Amino acid sequence: xxxxxxxxxxxxxxxxxxxxxxxxxxxxxxxxxxxxxxxxxxxxxxxxxxxxxxxxxxxxxxxxxxxxxxxxxxxxxxxxxxxxxxxxxxxxxxxxxxxxxxxxxxxxxxxxxxxxxxxxxxxxxxxxxxxxxxxxxxxxxxxxxxxxxxxxxxxxxxxxxxxxxxxxxxxxxxxxxxxxxxxxxxxxxxxxxxxxxxxxxxxxxxxxxxxxxxxxxxxxxxxxxxxxxxxxxxxxxxxxxxxxxxxxxxxxxxxxxxxxxxxxxxxxxxxxxxxxxxxxxxxxxxxxxxxxxxxxxxxxxxxxxxxxxxxxxxxxxxxxxxxxxxxxxxxxxxxxxxxxxxxxxxxxxxxxxxxxxxxxxxxxxxxxxxxxxxxxxxxxxxxxxxxxxxxxxxxxxxxxxxxxxxxxxxxxxxxxxxxxxxxxxxxxxxxxxxxxxxxxxxxxxxxxxxxxxxxxxxxxxxxxxxxxxxxxxxxxxxxxxxxxxxxxxxxxxxxxxxxxxxxxxxxxxxxxxxxxxxxxxxxxxxxxxxxxxxxxxxxxxxxxxxxxxxxxxxxxxxxxxxxxxxxxxxxxxxxxxxxxxxxxxxxxxxxxxxxxxxxxxxxxxxxxxxxxxxxxxxxxxxxxxxxxxxxxxxxxxxxxxxxxxxxxxxxxxxxxxxxxxxxxxxxxxxxxxxxxxxxxxxxxxxxxxxxxxxxxxxxxxxxxxxxxxxxxxxxxxxxxxxxxxxxxxxxxxxxxxxxxxxxxxxxxxxxxxxxxxxxxxxxxxxxxxxxxxxxxxxxxxxxxxxxxxxxxxxxxxxxxxxxxxxxxxxxxxxxxxxxxxxxxxxxxxxxxxxxxxxxxxxxxxxxxxxxxxxxxxxxxxxxxxxxxxxxxxxxxxxxxxxxxxxxxxxxxxxxxxxxxxxxxxxxxxxxxxxxxxxxxxxxxxxxxxxxxxxxxxxxxxxxxx
Numbered sequence: 001x002x003x004x005x006x007x008x009x010x011x012x013x014x015x016x017x018x019x020x021x022x023x024x025x026x027x028x029x030x031x032x033x034x035x036x037x038x039x040x041x042x043x044x045x046x047x048x049x050x051x052x053x054x055x056x057x058x059x060x061x062x063x064x065x066x067x068x069x070x071x072x073x074x075x076x077x078x079x080x081x082x083x084x085x086x087x088x089x090x091x092x093x094x095x096x097x098x099x100x101x102x103x104x105x106x107x108x109x110x111x112x113x114x115x116x117x118x119x120x121x122x123x124x125x126x127x128x129x130x131x132x133x134x135x136x137x138x139x140x141x142x143x144x145x146x147x148x149x150x151x152x153x154x155x156x157x158x159x160x161x162x163x164x165x166x167x168x169x170x171x172x173x174x175x176x177x178x179x180x181x182x183x184x185x186x187x188x189x190x191x192x193x194x195x196x197x198x199x200x201x202x203x204x205x206x207x208x209x210x211x212x213x214x215x216x217x218x219x220x221x222x223x224x225x226x227x228x229x230x231x232x233x234x235x236x237x238x239x240x241x242x243x244x245x246x247x248x249x250x251x252x253x254x255x256x257x258x259x260x261x262x263x264x265x266x267x268x269x270x271x272x273x274x275x276x277x278x279x280x281x282x283x284x285x286x287x288x289x290x291x292x293x294x295x296x297x298x299x300x301x302x303x304x305x306x307x308x309x310x311x312x313x314x315x316x317x318x319x320x321x322x323x324x325x326x327x328x329x330x331x332x333x334x335x336x337x338x339x340x341x342x343x344x345x346x347x348x349x350x351x352x353x354x355x356x357x358x359x360x361x362x363x364x365x366x367x368x369x370x371x372x373x374x375x376x377x378x379x380x381x382x383x384x385x386x387x388x389x390x391x392x393x394x395x396x397x398x399x400x401x402x403x404x405x406x407x408x409x410x411x412x413x414x415x416x417x418x419x420x421x422x423x424x425x426x427x428x429x430x431x432x433x434x435x436x437x438x439x440x441x442x443x444x445x446x447x448x449x450x451x452x453x454x455x456x457x458x459x460x461x462x463x464x465x466x467x468x469x470x471x472x473x474x475x476x477x478x479x480x481x482x483x484x485x486x487x488x489x490x491x492x493x494x495x496x497x498x499x500x501x502x503x504x505x506x507x508x509x510x511x512x513x514x515x516x517x518x519x520x521x522x523x524x525x526x527x528x529x530x531x532x533x534x535x536x537x538x539x540x541x542x543x544x545x546x547x548x549x550x551x552x553x554x555x556x557x558x559x560x561x562x563x564x565x566x567x568x569x570x571x572x573x574x575x576x577x578x579x580x581x582x583x584x585x586x587x588x589x590x591x592x593x594x595x596x597x598x599x600x601x602x603x604x605x606x607x608x609x610x611x612x613x614x615x616x617x618x619x620x621x622x623x624x625x626x627x628x629x630x631x632x633x634x635x636x637x638x639x640x641x642x643x644x645x646x647x648x649x650x651x652x653x654x655x656x657x658x659x660x661x662x663x664x665x666x667x668x669x670x671x672x673x674x675x676x677x678x679x680x681x682x683x684x685x686x687x688x689x690x691x692x693x694x695x696x697x698x699x700x701x702x703x704x705x706x707x708x709x710x711x712x713x714x715x716x717x718x719x720x721x722x723x724x725x726x727x728x729x730x731x732x733x734x735x736x737x738x739x740x741x742x743x744x745x746x747x748x749x750x751x752x753x754x755x756x757x758x759x760x761x762x763x764x765x766x767x768x769x770x771x772x773x774x775x776x777x778x779x780x781x782x783x784x785x786x787x788x789x790x791x792x793x794x795x796x797x798x799x800x801x802x803x804x805x806x807x808x809x810x811x812x813x814x815x816x817x818x819x820x821x822x823x824x825x826x827x828x829x830x831x832x833x834x835x836x837x838x839x840x841x842x843x844x845x846x847x848x849x850x851x852x853x854x855x856x857x858x859x860x861x862x863x864x865x866x867x868x869x870x871x872x873x874x875x876x877x878x879x880x881x882x883x884x885x886x887x888x889x890x891x892x893x894x895x896x897x898x899x900x901x902x903x904x905x906x907x908x909x910x911x912x913x914x915x916x917x918x919x920x921x922x923x924x925x926x927x928x929x930x931x932x933x934x935x936x937x938x939x940x941x942x943x944x945x
Contacts, residue, residue, distance in 0.1 A: 048153040054362030056163040060146045068129060068143045069163070072334050073152060074367055075138040076159040077111045079104055084377050093379035093494065094347075100378050101135075101345060108135035115140060115152060122148050130285075132334050136341040137370040141334030162364040166330035169355040170230060170295050171385045171399075171473040201302075201313045202415035202804040203453030203478050208526035209315045212485050214587070214629045215526070215645025216533055220316025222491060223484035225303050225350045226279070226343035226380075227477070228336060229296030231289040231325035233463040234258065234278065236297060238305040238313065244320035246346070249277050258288075271345060279323035280342055282335040289325035294462050296325065298469050299354050301460030302477035303484065311466055313459040315481020315525060318488065322348050331355065333364060337371050344380040349487045350498075351375070352480035354385045354473030356399025363400040365433045372404040381495035382407040383480040385472035386448040387424035394516075395429045395441045402447065402472075403428040405439070408483070408499045409447045411519055412454030412475040414786060416800045417509055419517045420455050421789045423472055424448075426516035448519040449499065450506050452478035456784060482525035489533040489643075501528050534642025536577055536634045539570040539608050541646055544615075549893045549939065550914075552852050556652045557620050557628070560852035562594060562894075562914065565616040567646070569634065574605040580636040582611070583921060586629060590622035594894065594912045597919045614915040624849035625747060626650045651847030658812065659741040659842040662703045663710045668739035674732030675820070678714035678833070685712050690832060695758070695793050696728070702754040702795050702838045710754075710838035711736055713818050729768075729820050729833040738814040738840070740778050746844030749802035751785065751814065756836035758793040768833045771817040774802050778811040795838075808844065854939030860892035861885070862943045863934045876920035876930070883936050883943065892936035892943070900931050907933060 044057055052060070059069055087103055088096040112133050119142055122128040127148060132141035141164060153161050200210060213219050224244055234243055234257055243257045248269020251262045257278050267274045274287065281289045291297045300321050305314035324339040336355070343351050357363035372382055384407045387399035402409040402424070412420040427444030430436045439445040454475030461467035483498050493501075503514070505528045506521030514520045530537050544564040545551025551561040565584075571577045580600035584593055598611035622628060627647055634642040661667045663682055671680045687699035701710035713734045714727025743749060757770040769789045773782035783805045786798065818835035861883035870877045878897060885891050897918050898907035910932075911918060920930075936943040 045150070045154075048150060051153045051158065051160045052149075053160050053162040053364065056149075056161060059163055060149060063146050065147075066127070066145055068145060069149065070130075070143045070165050070332060071141070071149060072162045072164040072364060072367070073115065073140040073142065074159045074162065074364070075111055075115075075140070076157050077107060078138050078370065079107050081373065084374060088377050093492065097344065097347070097378045100374065104137075104374065105135045108133065108138045111138060111157065112140055114157070115155070118148070118152065119144065132338055134334070134337055134341060136337055136344070136374055137367055139334070139337065139367060141332075141338070162333075162367075163362070164332050164334055166327065166332045167357060167361055168329060169331050169357055170293070170327070170329065171354055171356060171388050171471045199311050200307075201311060201458050203302075203457055203474075204312060204315055204481075205804060206415050206417075206453055206801075207315065207478060207482060207523055209481065209485065211526040211629075211645070211647070212529045215631055215647070216489070216529055216643050217631055218318075218485055218489050218529055218533065218643070220304065220319030220481070220484045220488045223316060223319040223350070223487040224322055224348045225316075225319055225352055225480055225484050226322040226324050226339075226348035227296060227300045227303065228324045228326055228339045228343065228351055228353045229291075229299050229355070230293035230328055231281065231291035231296045232300045232321060232323045233291045233297045233460070234323070235463045236301070236305075236460050237308040237464070238460060239297075239300055239321065242304040242306065242314075242317065242319065242321050243278050244322040246277055246279075249275060271342075273342070279325070280339075281325040282338050282342075283325050283327045283331065289323040291325070291462065292328045294467070295354070295469075295473065296323075297462055298457075298459045298467065299352060299473060299477045302457060302474060303352055303481045305460055309465065311458060313466065315478055316484035316488065319481070319484040322346065326355075333357070333368070337367070340371055340375050340380075340382075344375045344378045348380050349491075350381045350383060350480055350483050352383050352477050353401075354471070354476045356385055356387050356402050358387070358389065358399050359396040365400050365403070365430070366436070368401045369404050369430070369433070369436060372401050372407050376406050376495045379494065381483060381498045383476055383483060384409055385476040386411045386426075388422040388471050389424045390422050391425040394425065395427050395444045397424040398426050398428050398447045399424065403430075405430075405445055406496065406499070408479065408502065409449045409519070410472060410476045410479045411448035411451040411517065412470075412472045413451050413509070413518070413522055414455035415453050415804045416786060416798075417507070417522055418786060418798075419451065419510065420470070420472075422470070423451070423454070423475075423517070446514050446516055446519070448516075449514075450479060450502050450519045450521065450523050451475060451509070451517075452482075452523050454478070455787075479523050482523050482528055485525055485529045486532050489529050493532060497532075501531050505531055530644060531572070533644065534634065535573050535640065536569050536571055536580065536603070536636055536642040536644070538632065538644040538646050539568040541565055541567045541648075543648070549854060549857075552850055554652070554850070556849075557648055557650050558850045558852050559620060559622070559624070559650065560854075562617060562619040564614070565618065565648070566610055567598065567616060567632070568608050568610045569600060569603065569644075570608045571603040571605055576605055577603040577636045580609075580634065582635070583633045584616045585631050585633070588622060588626070588628045590620065590626065591628055592619040592621070592912065593617075594619060594914050596911070597921075617914045620650060622650050624651045625847035649847060651849035653747075653845050654848055655843060655845055656746070657841060657843040658743040658746065659738065659814075659840070661738075661840045662707055663701065663838055663840075664703060664707045669711065670737045670739075671735070672737070673735035673817070675729045675734040676731035678727055678729035678818075679734050680711050680713055680736040680816075681715050682709055682711050683715045684708040685710060685715060685836060690758075690760070694760075694791075696832055696834050697758070697836065698756060698795060701836075710836050711816070712836045713834055729818050729835070731820065733817050733819040733821075734835070736816040736837070737779060740811055740813050741842065742810040743808040743812045743842065743844055744810050745846045746808040747803070747846050749806070749808055749842070749844040751800045751802055751840070751842050752798065753840040754795050754797050754838045756793070756795050756834070757788050757791065757818070758832060758834040759789070759791050760832065761789075761791075762831045766831065768820045768831070769818075770835050771815075771819070772798075772800065773815045773817070774806055775813040775815065776806045776809040776811060779813045779815070782815050795836075802842075803844075812842065814840065814842065854893075857890040857938045857940035858888055859890070859941040860936040860938050860943050861889045863895070863936050867932065867934055869932065872919065874922050876932075878918045878920070878932055878934065880916050880934050882916055890938055890940060893938040894936075896935045896937065898933045898935070901929060903931050907931075
């Protein structure tokens with residue numbers, strides 16, 4: 001039976017004390033630097049002591065004679081950075097991988113032989129286990145005794161030895177309040193099959209992955225993402241079709257995962273692993289990387305889940321997941337390096353790694369950087385979580401290897417583009433790490449590089465259904481999925497190109513420019529993919545409905561109108577684009593594309609150009625507010641093709657306020673909760689400070705004068721410093737709920753308000769918070785918009801996107817909770833927790849539409865015998881003259897084109913046009929013989945004799 005190892009455990013107090021002792025030991029190791037003090041138990045030679053890193057001298061000094069100690073041995077001979085750069089220079093990704101890996105393997109296999117001989121000898125006597133030679137950099141991992149460590153450390157070919165225990169490195173926060181049970185209560189089935197996904201996960205939506213799928217036609221096909229994590233449950237319906245199958249081990253070429261027909265106990269692809277059908281389990285050393293934790297399954301779902309069970313959790317559902325397991329709840333450095341090596345050697349385009357070592361655990365940062373650099377040079381991009389340490393310990397908040405300069409380091413936001421309180425902030429420094437000694441602090445190197453949604457992320461729960469998790473672990477696969485879409489659009493991209501484009505196209509948040517909270521901003525998958533998808537891309541469009549035969553002239557797209565769309569394209573490259581023409585398509589069934597081909601003038605390098613008349617023309621029979629998504633296939637430069645897209649809304653966008661309150665009068669808010677003190681009151685706040693002089697409450701609300709009131713948790717009258725019992729929230733939750741209001745018909749719903757939260761964390765078990773949530777069922781259940789655990793003792797103006805998590809209804813309600821609680825059930829003492837809100841406005845967009853009816857007219861004359869057929873590349877081009885007008889015949893406004901393989905019968909409508917030409921696209925590819933006819937029509941009917 002599968003067990004959820006992410007469940008919250010309540011440790012006895014004795015164990016908590018033990019954790020603190022271990023933490024102290026780690027801190028002592030961190031203070032050692034390059035050397036270590038003489039251990040208390042057992043003498044270590046001063047000759048080898050400088051070669052023993054981190055806690056290793058302390059561990060060895062207290063170890064029993066035959067105790068097994070996990071270590072990593074770094075050899076002195078390494079392939080230099082300059083040589084690796086030369087080996088890869090001017091080569092394709094495949095050529096780089098071959099050239100660099102061959103050289104790394106040659107150096108490692110030759111120089112490791114003497115040490116491996118020693119270890120194999122000791123293995124026979126039970127003194128060495130888990131011998132793992134690596135070539136990614138010249139390193140050997142092994143679990144062995146103190147005596148063997150001392151022998152090997154004395155060798156001149158050994159540079160140093162590092163302690164390599166398994167650590168808790170998988171990055172996730174405490175369980176979300178929206179548990180899987182809460183999902184069930186919202187009516188979302190755990191694994192109900194659905195013809196179409198019931199929803200798109202909010203981070204996927206926010207990062208515009210659906211636009212990449214729908215407008216650019218790119219879903220991740222061809223991209224391989226190695227998920228280095230706790231494994232993946234291979235049987236989840238949403239991921240089973242996205243699991244990478246090793247082509248070298250798929251003997252019958254049927255693509256079946258873990259196929260018994262392929263199992264033969266032979267390393268068929270000569271990569272050093274027997275029957276590695278879908279990846280490898282480095283934790284246990286076998287070919288079964290099944291997940292026993294749920295962390296890796298959740299991560300994989302965010303990369304590539306396809307929504308079969310009801311929620312499209314994945315950014316790139318066409319990509320493949322290479323499953324590389326390195327632990328259940330703990331992992332060591334050598335296993336992860338081995339996993340990186342495996343991924344690169346087996347042609348993974350990307351690595352998604354939601355794990356990391358805090359600096360106080362003394363990770364081998366020099367080897368980490370070398371291994372990451374080598375992986376990147378071989379063509380595999382690395383997307384790494386920043387960590388969940390928040391701020392306050394710079395430059396050591398960002399974990400290793402997220403601190404490596406060239407990896408793509410990811411911070412976490414929520415789906416309202418607010419930075420998560422737990423997301424590790426930079427900068428980082430390498431000033432004391434030989435041989436790099438760069439990025440001195442201050443100012444250090446800015447990290448993370450980008451950010452992505454990672455709060456209450458909904459993704460796969462083991463083998464069925466969904467769960468919510470939070471952490472930079474969840475932000476990382478969002479970014480890896482965006483990178484997979486980029487690779488799918490352009491397989492020649494190198495890792496540095498991917499990083500550069502992700503940063504260039506990110507939505508800048510926080511302070512302008514790259515910063516240590518958001519990096520360069522929240523990833524925009526559509527803009528990133530659009531930048532690499534081809535030479536020519538969409539720039540802008542205008543709507544023309546001024547022709548009275550076609551539209552009402554209000555500049556909007558309305559039901560029944562035939563509108564002209566003028567599309568401007570941009571040439572991204574410096575060389576001109578010539579012979580440019582484009583084809584417009586859509587999947588919207590209520591849209592008929594009349595003129596689907598438009599021609600363009602030559603577009604100079606890095607310039608734009610608008611389509612030539614008659615441009616594109618569409619007839620709209622979609623409902624008010626419908627989003628019409630268009631794809632464009634752009635032909636240019638004698639056969640080159642680019643893909644781009646854009647969207648159009650039906651109707652005119654307007655804004656409506658559904659609920660607003662400046663708190664000056666009673667609007668019907670309800671107060672409840674379990675707090676024993678500090679319940680919400682609507683009053684004029686009084687300025688109160690804590691013992692450090694920080695404001696607990698402000699003096700004023702935020703409403704313009706003469707307004708003075710807001711909702712505040714308790715309201716102690718001024719008495720100098722804040723004292724215990726002065727009215728803050730104690731012993732539970734203070735809950736405030738708005739009256740129910742109607743937001744029916746809203747498009748994009750937004751909640752604006754001003755909020756204040758004071759809370760200084762008392763200890764590691766203090767998990768008090770301020771929370772904003774919204775309901776669309778009158779308060780029967782709520783969806784969290786924002787949760788704040790860190791102090792923000794100032795008025796902050798917030799604008800939160802509600803549409804990303806809820807549909808509009810007539811039963812909308814807002815809830816504000818301020819909670820004093822302990823995450824482990826341990827008393828947290830007399831702390832101060834205060835919240836205030838003011839000037840709430842809930843509003844949304846909706847669309848107003850007209851219905852267009854064509855004016856009455858006389859039917860047109862026939863096109864007659866003016867139809868001509870010519871060849872244009874592989875297309876059939878039809879041209880005709882507009883029929884003449886007279887007293888009983890008006891001008892044609894539309895032409896219908898018919899085709900048959902017989903001269904007199906069997907004609908079926910092929911398409912339509914408002915212009916006097918039409919392209920039968922690519923018809924000459926399989927042309928036998930075709931016959932065409934064109935029929936003119938207008939508002940008065942079809943052509944007559």
